[in-house]
Amino acid sequence: MTRNTLPLFDPALLRPALLDALRKLHPRAQWRNPVMFVVYVGSAFTTALAAADPGLFTIAVAAWLWFTVLFANLAEALAEGRSKAQAAALRGLKKKTWAKKLEPGQDLGAREALRWHPIEADALRRGDVVLIEAGDTVPADGEVQAGVASVDESAITGESAPVIRESGGDFSAVTGGTRVLSDWVVVRVAVDPGETFVDRMIAMVEGARRRKTPNEIALTILLVALTLVFLGVVVTLLPFSQFAVAAAGGGEPVGLLVLVALLVCLIPTTIAGLLSAIGVAGMSRLLRANVIATSGRAVEAAGDVDVLLLDKTGTITLGNRQAAAFLPAPGVSEAQLADAAQLASLADETPEGRSIVVLAKQHGLREREVAALGASFVHFSAQTRMSGADLPGGRTLRKGAADAVRRHVQALGGQFPAELQQAVDEVARRGSTPLVVADGARALGVVELKDVVKGGIKERFAELRAMGIQTVMVTGDNRLTAAAIAAEAGVDDFLAEATPEAKLALIREHQAAGRLVAMTGDGTNDAPALAQADVAVAMNTGTQAAKEAGNMVDLDSNPTKLIEIVETGKQLLMTRGALTTFSVANDVAKYFAIVPAAFVATYPQLAALNVMHLASPASAVLSAVIFNALVIVALIPLALRGVGYRAVGAAALLRRNLAVYGLGGVIVPFVGIKAIDLLIAATGLL
Ligand SMILES: Nc1ncnc2c1ncn2[C@@H]1O[C@H](COP(=O)(O)OP(=O)(O)OP(=O)(O)O)[C@@H](O)[C@H]1O
Numbered sequence: 001m002t003r004n005t006l007p008l009f010d011p012a013l014l015r016p017a018l019l020d021a022l023r024k025l026h027p028r029a030q031w032r033n034p035v036m037f038v039v040y041v042g043s044a045f046t047t048a049l050a051a052a053d054p055g056l057f058t059i060a061v062a063a064w065l066w067f068t069v070l071f072a073n074l075a076e077a078l079a080e081g082r083s084k085a086q087a088a089a090l091r092g093l094k095k096k097t098w099a100k101k102l103e104p105g106q107d108l109g110a111r112e113a114l115r116w117h118p119i120e121a122d123a124l125r126r127g128d129v130v131l132i133e134a135g136d137t138v139p140a141d142g143e144v145q146a147g148v149a150s151v152d153e154s155a156i157t158g159e160s161a162p163v164i165r166e167s168g169g170d171f172s173a174v175t176g177g178t179r180v181l182s183d184w185v186v187v188r189v190a191v192d193p194g195e196t197f198v199d200r201m202i203a204m205v206e207g208a209r210r211r212k213t214p215n216e217i218a219l220t221i222l223l224v225a226l227t228l229v230f231l232g233v234v235v236t237l238l239p240f241s242q243f244a245v246a247a248a249g250g251g252e253p254v255g256l257l258v259l260v261a262l263l264v265c266l267i268p269t270t271i272a273g274l275l276s277a278i279g280v281a282g283m284s285r286l287l288r289a290n291v292i293a294t295s296g297r298a299v300e301a302a303g304d305v306d307v308l309l310l311d312k313t314g315t316i317t318l319g320n321r322q323a324a325a326f327l328p329a330p331g332v333s334e335a336q337l338a339d340a341a342q343l344a345s346l347a348d349e350t351p352e353g354r355s356i357v358v359l360a361k362q363h364g365l366r367e368r369e370v371a372a373l374g375a376s377f378v379h380f381s382a383q384t385r386m387s388g389a390d391l392p393g394g395r396t397l398r399k400g401a402a403d404a405v406r407r408h409v410q411a412l413g414g415q416f417p418a419e420l421q422q423a424v425d426e427v428a429r430r431g432s433t434p435l436v437v438a439d440g441a442r443a444l445g446v447v448e449l450k451d452v453v454k455g456g457i458k459e460r461f462a463e464l465r466a467m468g469i470q471t472v473m474v475t476g477d478n479r480l481t482a483a484a485i486a487a488e489a490g491v492d493d494f495l496a497e498a499t500p501e502a503k504l505a506l507i508r509e510h511q512a513a514g515r516l517v518a519m520t521g522d523g524t525n526d527a528p529a530l531a532q533a534d535v536a537v538a539m540n541t542g543t544q545a546a547k548e549a550g551n552m553v554d555l556d557s558n559p560t561k562l563i564e565i566v567e568t569g570k571q572l573l574m575t576r577g578a579l580t581t582f583s584v585a586n587d588v589a590k591y592f593a594i595v596p597a598a599f600v601a602t603y604p605q606l607a608a609l610n611v612m613h614l615a616s617p618a619s620a621v622l623s624a625v626i627f628n629a630l631v632i633v634a635l636i637p638l639a640l641r642g643v644g645y646r647a648v649g650a651a652a653l654l655r656r657n658l659a660v661y662g663l664g665g666v667i668v669p670f671v672g673i674k675a676i677d678l679l680i681a682a683t684g685l686l
């Protein structure tokens with residue numbers, strides 16, 4: 001995929017970024033970054049000084065101050081450009097296509113009878129209903145209302161095997177730009193134009209609409225405080241030096257130009273100039289891992305996640321729960337059980353329900369006409385954990401989770417035989433889901449629903465454990481099935497028989513204990529929990545409700561993607577920390593470069609501080625300003641790529657980064673400023 005191989009300085013991206021950097025010179029854009037705004041005002045001020053009294057030194061300082069602002073703009077523009085290019089590669093999927101918009105109020109059951117008219121895909125609105133047939137491109141994100149189709153989603157996921165999309169279950173979401181390979185589906189459009197996940201991510205990346213995260217705000221406040229301190233120091237230097245000159249009856253007070261240069265060199269311009277690029281680059285890295293993030297805050301939170309909650313079906317398992325066997329209770333024939341199970345499932349549009357009808361057919365039962373039965377159907381809900389049908393004449397058929405059906409038959413005065421409970425437990429211990437079927441107060445037996453744990457998952461959970469993240473599986477399924485799947489998948493803990501409310505409560509509990517919670521899920525019943533979690537990753541195969549509630553979508557629908565997400569978050573936090581350290585450590589050298597040069601005319605004693613032996617005061621000041629500007633450019637690759645992350649302890653990482661970026665930040669400018677000073681001296685201009 002092209003979006004995985006973006007070079008750091010792609011010439012195709014550099015040109016628009018340079019233009020963008022110029023456009024960002026607008027005061028409104030600058031004001032968003034208070035530290036750089038000070039540089040901006042300083043640039044304007046020194047330009048005015050240069051205009052009033054043009055000299056090479058003054059003009060050079062003014063020019064390099066403008067470069068400082070431009071380089072910071074460039075860093076941000078480059079980061080944004082890269083992300084936008086990646087996202088555009090995804091959005092490029094939305095070629096101009098036509099959609100078959102259905103006339104309202106039709107019965108969706110039979111493909112031949114459907115009436116539709118063509119409409120441009122761009123004109124589709126949320127709530128519109130379209131027909132998509134073999135060979136058609138899916139015109140917009142949406143939810144399948146009727147039909148079953150195989151869909152090629154390789155354009156999005158890079159996965160070449162087609163997937164099945166059908167109504168009812170957790171596999172009902174289709175994504176714009178993918179292609180229907182066979183059969184047909186009727187889809188309800190879920191988003192207005194310009195509001196897809198890719199659109200939302202692009203909006204996030206675009207500076208103007210990108211909100212600062214709480215961490216960024218906290219850091220900005222710190223940087224502004226530092227800036228104010230230095231501003232205070234520099235402003236008071238002027239009267240001080242004038243006073244000193246008057247008292248000594250000689251020497252020269254420090255000039256305004258030098259004071260502005262000093263201020264810019266001392267305030268933390270490096271991190272201020274790169275801060276937003278670091279944040280945007282984090283989202284880009286996620287996109288490279290096929291994760292669309294719609295919240296910068298969530299990307300940061302990912303770096304500190306303590307607990308990961310996962311839904312079982314469709315997240316840990318493939319989610320294609322298929323009826324595999326009928327296990328009748330004592331005194332009930334298999335045919336009797338199959339018949340009741342089929343009747344209870346005729347209107348059940350979930351994959352589970354449909355698979356029961358199919359299995360019953362293999363037992364020689366012919367398909368029945370739903371309409372001819374005159375039954376009223378009871379649809380599955382995550383609260384009751386049952387579904388079924390009420391037939392005319394008072395026959396009530398139910399199927400559902402064993403405990404739910406047990407309560408149901410006992411409430412009607414029926415028995416739940418010990419043999420049946422045994423069969424339920426056996427099925428569950430195999431990791432399958434037992435559904436108990438009841439006819440009135442009589443429990444008839446068990447339907448075994450088989451599901452398969454996704455491959456390679458155990459090793460990945462072990463990796464998460466090594467990162468210090470606890471994994472908890474939460475499922476609506478029974479305790480034994482949950483335990484079997486939990487053991488097979490290698491999660492640390494599990495919660496069984498969980499309602500949507502229980503999932504939500506568990507997250508709140510962890511959060512109340514001060515833990516940051518990540519959640520991955522795919523179902524509508526995961527939506528409340530996803531909305532509550534700090535990092536909420538919805539599977540792309542999941543329902544629209546889950547995707548809306550989350551703050552990230554994993555295009556590969558891989559529950560262990562959280563490893564990459566956490567690494568990206570950690571890398572983001574570390575990069576920010578490293579560059580802040582570097583930025584502040586830089587001041588030491590700049591201080592030794594500028595202060596003796598600036599004040600040696602006022603206080604000759606300061607010559608003792610002149611450890612760098614720079615060519616002249618003017619050259620010293622200009623060298624420091626140039627270094628200050630160039631260091632921003634030099635660090636753009638690091639800001640975009642992020643500092644190297646390795647899974648060693650947090651303390652060891654911190655020590656290493658302090659050594660590299662703290663010590664480096666002190667030493668590098670001494671070398672850099674001296675080198676620039678030598679170059680300037682060599683030109684003989686100053
Ligand atoms: N169509 C259905 N008819 C009746 N009962 C069902 C049906 N589908 C599921 N159940 C029962 O309800 C329980 C909860 O279902 P559901 O799949 O919604 O759980 P969940 O909370 O999404 O958990 P997970 O997806 O992790 O398994 C299932 O374990 C099963 O026993």
Ligand SMILES: [K+]
Nearest residue numbers: 264265267269
């Ligand atoms: K600086």
Ligand SMILES: [Mg+2]
Nearest residue numbers: 311313314523
């Ligand atoms: Mg589920």
